[in-house]
Amino acid sequence: MRQISEKGSASYTEIMQVLGLDPSLESGRFNYHLKELSEAGLIERINGEYRITDTGKSALILVDQVTRESKGEAKVDRFGVLSAAMSMSPRTELTLFASQMGFMFGSMVSILTFALLAINNALTPGLILPMLFLPLFIGFPIAIISIVKMIGILRRLKVGFSVILFLGNNWFLIRSPNRNTFFLLTFTIAGTVICSILTIILPFVSVIVLFSIQWYGLTLSTIGFAILTVALFIRAKRRADRMEEIADE
Secondary structure (H helix, E strand, C coil), rough: HHHHHHHHEEHHHHHHHHCCCCCHHHEEEEEEEEHHHHCCCCEEEECCCCCCCHHHHHHHHHHHHHHHHHHCCCCCCCCCCHHHHHHHHHHHHHHHHHHHHHHHHHHHHHHHHHHHHHHHHCCCCCCHHHHHHHHHHHHHHHHHHHHHHEEEEHHHHHHHHHHHHHCCHHHHHHHCCCHHHHHHHHHHHHHHHHHHHHHHHHHCCCCCCCCHHHHHHHHHHHHHHHHHHHHHHHHHHHHHHHHHHHHHC
16 A cells, blocks of 8 residues: 555556565465455555555555554654544535635735735825725635634634644645645635735735736736636535545445
8 A cells, every 4th residue: 555655556567566476476365455455445446557545545644653653653643633634524624724715815815905004004194095995894704704614623623722733724635635626726725815915906006007907917817816716616515525425325
């Protein structure tokens, strides 16, 4: 399983060669163990090559943990993060990730709005532009709702003070079946935030003219990133729903 995981995929012959097995003497036993691993859902065969499944990756993590603890090394899961991450259902993972991204987006937009209001007050005391409050009315509620949802999920997971480790979005690399989609979502959401910030701030500081070609380009980029983000979220939700249905069966 470890060899397959490290290579990404491997054929029957490659695995035997790496393990130093003699095909003429040990193929029967080797076939038996491959069958056992496949039936347990730890590996799968696709296009003639064996790949490790998400369940198999989780199993390897647990093997590493048990091995290190049996050798008297530092406890891998001393903060309870691994146990919490592995106990989450795919839908809970998606909700937690969405809450984290919502908190990030809402916080950045709110901070930007306060910064622009401060700059505007310094440049033109007493003159308040109503349009500057619009991002605040959008970003602040999103940040509050997201953090409430996130804390609610983490409290149910009972991770204690290690909750701080979940405030970052790297936790899903532990075992989430949606990890690749989450990775792409991190970039598309960052692109949406950056483009939206530039769309607001550049006309304000007179770097570009409002409703100019450059401004429309930034606006279209923001919309494009946002559409891609929604599409990826829909994809992640569909996969999470499928995995929940399989688990229920």
